[in-house]
Amino acid sequence: MTGPILIFDSGVGGLSVAYALRCAYPEAAFCYACDNAWLPYGVRQDAELTARIVAVCLAAVEACQPSVLVVACNTASTLALEQLRSALSIPVVGTVPAIKPAANLSKSRHIALLATSATVRRPYTQQLIDNFAKDCRITRVAADGLVVEAERWLSGNPPSQMRLNALMAPLWQATDDTPPVDTVVLGCTHFPLMLPWLEALSPVELNWVDSGAAIARRVGQVSETFNTGRRDNRSFTTATAKGLQAGLADYGFSAPELLRLKS
Numbered sequence: 001m002t003g004p005i006l007i008f009d010s011g012v013g014g015l016s017v018a019y020a021l022r023c024a025y026p027e028a029a030f031c032y033a034c035d036n037a038w039l040p041y042g043v044r045q046d047a048e049l050t051a052r053i054v055a056v057c058l059a060a061v062e063a064c065q066p067s068v069l070v071v072a073c074n075t076a077s078t079l080a081l082e083q084l085r086s087a088l089s090i091p092v093v094g095t096v097p098a099i100k101p102a103a104n105l106s107k108s109r110h111i112a113l114l115a116t117s118a119t120v121r122r123p124y125t126q127q128l129i130d131n132f133a134k135d136c137r138i139t140r141v142a143a144d145g146l147v148v149e150a151e152r153w154l155s156g157n158p159p160s161q162m163r164l165n166a167l168m169a170p171l172w173q174a175t176d177d178t179p180p181v182d183t184v185v186l187g188c189t190h191f192p193l194m195l196p197w198l199e200a201l202s203p204v205e206l207n208w209v210d211s212g213a214a215i216a217r218r219v220g221q222v223s224e225t226f227n228t229g230r231r232d233n234r235s236f237t238t239a240t241a242k243g244l245q246a247g248l249a250d251y252g253f254s255a256p257e258l259l260r261l262k263s
């Protein structure tokens with residue numbers, strides 16, 4: 001099937017993935033769908049969240065007719081990739097914490113995983129750690145509040161230094177441990193949007209690793225037919241989001257349309 005690349009997230013986090021995809025495939029057409037009515041996903045119960053993710057993605061696929069779905073959300077991917085793949089006939093590319101590249105990079109062998117409270121405790125995440133970072137100490141930092149800050153920022157409200165420092169306190173502390181954290185996995189797609197602030201506030205220099213480039217590579221492997229030259233770049237939300245219009249436009253998306261879910 002030929003069509004745009006559909007990017008899905010709970011909110012604006014997928015825009016960090018959209019940026020990586022646009023860099024890799026500048027000619028491709030994109031659609032963006034976010035479930036802002038249910039945000040933040042990180043504090044939802046697994047069973048209801050799985051059903052919701054499948055329902056929103058099915059509606060978004062119907063609206064966009066994409067050639068590939070990119071689940072640009074670690075919280076959704078570590079939970080519902082299997083269900084999405086069985087429900088859809090197009091390739092589905094997930095986003096999971098970049099534990100492997102972080103382990104390749106870390107010299108101190110102490111890595112921090114900065115993600116939602118759901119992602120830090122998921123069996124999928126533990127499996128990644130067991131497979132790729134067995135010899136590393138992992139400090140899990142759940143930062144659901146940073147998702148909220150990123151949403152506010154994309155609606156035009158810069159974050160306060162005090163709030164960010166409070167959210168990041170466990171991470172800054174771990175940079176003082178023995179051995180110190182030297183590498184941080186940005187295990188939530190909202191967080192690369194906040195990177196300039198995180199870098200500025202960090203007490204030490206750190207490696208910050210996200211999944212954007214790996215997702216772009218994977219999209220190229222599973223689908224070669226999205227490059228239609230048709231630049232529709234529509235965006236969809238599940239709740240009205242006037243404040244997001246400018247943020248979406250910065251990433252090349254049109255004003256959001258309301259996505260209708262089948263009841």
Ligand code: DGL
Binds near residue numbers: 013014043073075189
């Ligand atoms: N952007 C999402 C992720 O990568 C989650 C944000 C949320 O909690 O809704 O995990």
